[in-house]
Each structure stands twice: as structure tokens, then as C-alpha cells.
Amino acid sequence: MAAISYRRTNHSVDYDDPTDPFAELLRPPPDETPAQTTARLKRESDAQRISDEIDEDIRVQKSLAKKESNVVKVLLLGQAESGKSTTLKNFRMRYAVTAWEQERNGWRAVVQLNLIRSIMTILSVIETELNLHGVKESGVVPGSSQEAEVRRYGSTQDDEPDSPDSPSASTTLHSLSYDHDPQYRFTDHHQLLLIRLAPLRTVEANLKRWLGQGSEPVPTRNHLPMSATPFDTPTPPESGLERRKNEFAVRCWRDIVIPDSRRAENGERNSSVHGGPDFESCTITIASCRNDMKALWEDRVVQKALEKRRVRLPDSAGFFLNELDRIATRDYIVTDDDIVRARLKTVGIQEYKVRFKNAPLDAPRVDGAWEWRIFDVGGCRTMRHAWLPFFENTNCIIFLCPVSCFDERLEEDPRVNRLEDSTLLWKSICQTKLLKKTQLILFMNKCDLLKRKLKSGVKLKDYLTSYGERPNEVMSVVKYLREKFKEILKTYSPEPRASYIYPTTVTDTSATAKTLESVRDGVLRENLMKSQLM
Ligand SMILES: Nc1nc2c(ncn2[C@@H]2O[C@H](COP(=O)(O)OP(=O)(O)OP(=O)(O)O)[C@@H](O)[C@H]2O)c(=O)[nH]1
Numbered sequence: 001m002a003a004i005s006y007r008r009t010n011h012s013v014d015y016d017d018p019t020d021p022f023a024e025l026l027r028p029p030p031d032e033t034p035a036q037t038t039a040r041l042k043r044e045s046d047a048q049r050i051s052d053e054i055d056e057d058i059r060v061q062k063s064l065a066k067k068e069s070n071v072v073k074v075l076l077l078g079q080a081e082s083g084k085s086t087t088l089k090n091f092r093m094r095y096a097v098t099a100w101e102q103e104r105n106g107w108r109a110v111v112q113l114n115l116i117r118s119i120m121t122i123l124s125v126i127e128t129e130l131n132l133h134g135v136k137e138s139g140v141v142p143g144s145s146q147e148a149e150v151r152r153y154g155s156t157q158d159d160e161p162d163s164p165d166s167p168s169a170s171t172t173l174h175s176l177s178y179d180h181d182p183q184y185r186f187t188d189h190h191q192l193l194l195i196r197l198a199p200l201r202t203v204e205a206n207l208k209r210w211l212g213q214g215s216e217p218v219p220t221r222n223h224l225p226m227s228a229t230p231f232d233t234p235t236p237p238e239s240g241l242e243r244r245k246n247e248f249a250v251r252c253w254r255d256i257v258i259p260d261s262r263r264a265e266n267g268e269r270n271s272s273v274h275g276g277p278d279f280e281s282c283t284i285t286i287a288s289c290r291n292d293m294k295a296l297w298e299d300r301v302v303q304k305a306l307e308k309r310r311v312r313l314p315d316s317a318g319f320f321l322n323e324l325d326r327i328a329t330r331d332y333i334v335t336d337d338d339i340v341r342a343r344l345k346t347v348g349i350q351e352y353k354v355r356f357k358n359a360p361l362d363a364p365r366v367d368g369a370w371e372w373r374i375f376d377v378g379g380c381r382t383m384r385h386a387w388l389p390f391f392e393n394t395n396c397i398i399f400l401c402p403v404s405c406f407d408e409r410l411e412e413d414p415r416v417n418r419l420e421d422s423t424l425l426w427k428s429i430c431q432t433k434l435l436k437k438t439q440l441i442l443f444m445n446k447c448d449l450l451k452r453k454l455k456s457g458v459k460l461k462d463y464l465t466s467y468g469e470r471p472n473e474v475m476s477v478v479k480y481l482r483e484k485f486k487e488i489l490k491t492y493s494p495e496p497r498a499s500y501i502y503p504t505t506v507t508d509t510s511a512t513a514k515t516l517e518s519v520r521d522g523v524l525r526e527n528l529m530k531s532q533l534m
């Protein structure tokens with residue numbers, strides 16, 4: 001029988017190769033029959049195919065691993081309402097322009113809901129005032145059942161009192177000296193506004209339902225265990241702390257602002273974004289209430305009551321209420337400024353990709369761009385334990401501390417001052433060994449609100465005695481707090497590291513764009529430095 005030359009193409013095993021130690025072993029028997037040859041060749045070809053597949057798999061994995069190592073993983077951390085999601089919006093607005101444009105229209109309903117929430121809060125105050133006048137003759141004794149009755153204002157259709165009843169919006173019923181001033185009396189006119197704006201309650205419920213179609217709404221009134229830092233074991237809240245404002249939240253705001261695909265998947269009504277009949281009727285009702293909403297917001301008796309009762313409206317309430325002529329219209333077009341002010345509480349952890357196409361030349365690239373994967377987390381104490389698994393392989397943390405909150409208390413635990421909470425959280429992040437190689441960037445956020453608050457006469461030293469007699473001005477306060485945060489970083493970091501601290505107002509999109517560029521360059525510098533040290 002003619003000798004068959006067994007030469008394998010890919011792996012070049014030559015059975016006649018005297019230098020190959022396996023050639024002799026693998027050589028087929030000399031008396032191999034044609035059927036055996038066919039079977040062996042089939043076996044060899046199958047083995048070759050599997051081997052090629054494994055090689056390909058390894059090649060892909062290696063290339064993915066290389067790509068991954070070029071991707072920057074960024075975590076946005078900080079307490080609830082510190083501005084994490086707003087910072088993420090700024091990133092996306094600048095560096096994920098196409099996706100941002102696609103999502104824009106989806107924010108319309110969120111802005112409308114924000115607006116109505118503020119109106120509802122104000123209406124609740126009027127209701128209380130009117131109740132108070134009703135019982136005023138006989139006098140309301142603080143702590144009495146009558147007072148409790150009065151404090152129960154603000155119920156929305158969702159059953160739980162909204163923010164005026166929250167401890168941070170604490171009312172001081174017995175200190176309202178203006179109650180006796182006739183020019184600050186609530187009148188029939190206010191009673192009428194209550195009636196005329198009542199349809200907004202239905203709109204609020206409809207908008208929540210509408211937004212909830214895109215993503216699962218989450219009940220945020222909670223009795224869930226809480227922890228001050230991600231490294232503590234969560235413990236159940238003490239009894240009495242359950243009184244929470246019932247803030248609308250959804251699992252993922254991406255599903256809200258691009259709801260079409262999700263609805264189509266679920267076989268639901270496939271209308272254009274927020275363009276269905278329900279939404280349209282909400283918009284029409286809001287537009288028809290525009291003048292009454294303006295009258296309510298501009299009314300000096302109402303303003304006085306909000307001021308005296310220290311009602312804490314959401315941070316963006318003033319912005320939306322001052323823009324009623326533009327927003328409360330049938331053809332309202334949402335702007336970037338509206339979107340960064342629209343509040344939608346984050347629940348869980350969401351991942352977003354940002355690709356810098358015009359990154360500096362020395363930035364590592366993935367498919368032509370420098371890629372960042374940004375994780376936005378829920379900042380409430382009930383959610384902090386969920387941050388921990390995300391710390392692994394994190395290149396950079398952007399930590400947000402809302403510096404304007406020095407006189408406010410945590411929504412989820414009214415015993416805790418918000419600035420104190422932020423400081424504690426910052427310290428825990430700085431000192432953990434798990435993050436010793438992670439670049440830490442601090443945004444001292446809400447500087448605009450800090451400035452406004454200090455100007456209105458609220459004194460930092462009343463809440464932070466160590467501030468002493470320094471000037472109650474924004475520059476001085478920011479400088480002082482910056483030093484405090486820097487000191488914590490220096491004292492508690494397991495290894496020396498550079499401090500990157502920025503005073504920010506992340507609702508100011510053009511100033512934030514500059515900050516983000518500086519952050520981006522700082523991250524690149526650290527990355528290059530670390531890769532040279534390795
Ligand atoms: N005036 C002002 N408002 C801000 C600033 N930063 C954020 N806000 C507003 O504060 C509110 C809360 O901001 P978010 O970005 O939702 O806060 P968050 O940290 O993501 O909160 P959670 O999702 O609950 O953890 C929004 O209405 C923002 O528009 C700021 O610098 N100035």
C-alpha cells in the first residue's frame with residue numbers, strides 16, 4: 001500500500017518529522033484500512049475544529065481583556081440628592097450626544113411631574129393654613145391632637161404626605177406671628193385656587209402611571225435596613241423613623257426616557273415617546289392650570305407661609321415654577337437646563353457608557369475612542385450596602401458632597417445632619433484598603449444653593465461650631481470645607497494620594513463641562529502614572 005503522507009495543515013504535525021517527539025506516537029498504524037483512515041481523518045478534523053474554536057475563543061478573550069483594561073471604570077458616589085445622576089447627565093450630554101438627543105423628549109413627563117409635585121406641596125401648605133384659621137379661635141396647643149390634625153396635610157393620591165411633612169420641612173406652628181397679621185391671611189381667593197388646581201392631583205397620578213409603564217415603579221417608603229457606609233452591616237430603622245416622603249422612583253431612568261422599545265417588547269401601546277392620549281390629556285390639563293399655578297407661586301401670602309414654615313421644596317422647584325410660561329404649555333419643548341434639574345430618584349445601580357472620541361492622544365483607545373463605564377448608584381442609606389460589589393477594579397470614584405445641606409437632615413434618618421453624613425461617608429471611602437489604588441475625586445456640589453443660603457442669613461457656625469467667626473460667605477465656606485475634606489483624605493488614605501477637589505454646581509452645564517474636561521485629564525494623568533509604575 002502506498003505510504004500516506006499525514007501532514008496537518010494548521011498545526012503542521014508532520015508524521016515523518018524526526019524532530020517532532022509526538023510524530024512517532026501519532027503515526028497511524030501501517031496496516032490501517034481505508035475505512036479506518038477515513039474515521040481517523042474525521043476524528044482528527046473534529047479535534048482540529050475544536051482546537052481552532054478554543055484558540056479563537058482565547059484570542060477573543062485576550063482582546064476583550066485588553067479592551068477592558070483600556071476602559072475606565074468610574075463610580076458616582078454620595079448621599080441621596082447629592083447630584084450623582086445630574087453629573088451623569090452632564091457626561092452624557094457632552095460625550096454621548098446621539099443617545100442624549102434620543103432621550104431628550106422622554107424627560108418631558110419627568111419635568112411635568114416635578115412641577116406638579118411642587119404645586120401639590122404648596123397646596124398642602126394652604127390647606128393647613130386654612131385648617132389652622134378654622135381652629136385658631138380656640139388656639140392650637142402644640143403637641144395636641146388638633147396640631148397633629150393640622151400636620152397631616154399634604155396627602156397626595158398616593159396616600160402618604162409629601163415633603164412638607166418631612167422632618168426637614170419642619171413646621172413651627174406656634175411661632176407664626178404673621179398669623180395675626182391680616183395682610184398675610186389666607187382668603188377665599190386661596191380657597192378657590194385649591195379647587196381650581198385640584199385636577200392636578202389626577203394629572204400627578206396619571207403621570208406616575210405613565211412613567212411607570214416604561215420601568216417598574218419602586219415604592220420608596222421603606223422600612224428597609226440602613227447603613228451609614230457601604231462597609232457597615234445594614235440594620236433595621238428604629239421605630240418612628242418610618243415616616244418617609246413617598247418619592248416617585250423607577251428602577252432605571254433609561255427605560256423611562258426611551259420607553260418605546262420596552263413597551264413594544266411587552267406588547268403594550270407603541271406610541272411615540274410620551275405622545276399617547278393619556279399623556280396628551282395631562283399636558284392639556286397642566287396648560288389649562290398655568291395661570292392659577294402662576295397666581296399661586298407669585299402670591300405673597302403663599303410665599304410668606306412657605307418661608308415662615310420653612311417648607312423645603314425640591315431644589316429645582318423654584319426653577320420650574322419661574323418657568324411656568326414656557327413649561328405649562330401644550331407644545332412645551334424640554335431643554336438641557338430642564339433635564340439637569342428634573343429629579344428622578346435612583347434606585348439600584350445603573351451602568352452607562354461614555355466614549356471620548358477627541359480624547360488626548362495618549363489615552364488608551366477601544367475602537368477609536370477612550371471608553372469610560374460610569375456607574376450611578378442610589379445614595380440613600382438603605383442602598384449603600386449595594387455599592388460594595390462595584391468597588392472591585394474601579395479606577396476612579398467621583399464623590400459628591402452637597403455643601404449647601406449643612407443645615408438639613410437626612411430624609412431617611414432625620415436624626416442625622418446631611419453634611420455630617422457626607423463627611424462620614426467620605427472618610428469611609430478614603431480609608432478602605434479595597435480602594436487604596438482608586439483615584440478619588442470630590443465634587444463639593446450645590447455651591448449655587450450654598451451661596452443663596454448663606455446670603456439669606458443662615459449661618460454655618462450654627463451647625464458647624466468649628467467654623468467659628470470666619471466670614472459667612474461662599475468663598476470662605478468652600479475654602480474651609482475643602483481643607484476639611486482634604487485633611488480627611490490625607491489622614492485616612494492607606495497610601496498617599498493626590499487630592500482632586502472641585503467646587504461645583506452641576507446644574508450649570510457649561511461650567512460643569514469645563515470641570516469634566518479637567519476630571520478627564522486628571523484621570524488620564526493618574527492612569528499613565530500608574531501604568532509607568534507597574
Ligand atoms: N441648584 C442645584 N441643584 C442641583 C445641583 N446638583 C443637583 N441638583 C438638583 O438636586 C436634585 C437631586 O439631584 P440628583 O442628581 O437626582 O441626586 P442623586 O445624587 O442622583 O440622588 P439619588 O438618586 O437619590 O441618590 C435634582 O433636582 C438636581 O437637579 C446643584 O449643583 N445646584
Ligand SMILES: [Mg+2]
Nearest residue numbers: 084085345346
Ligand atoms: Mg440619582
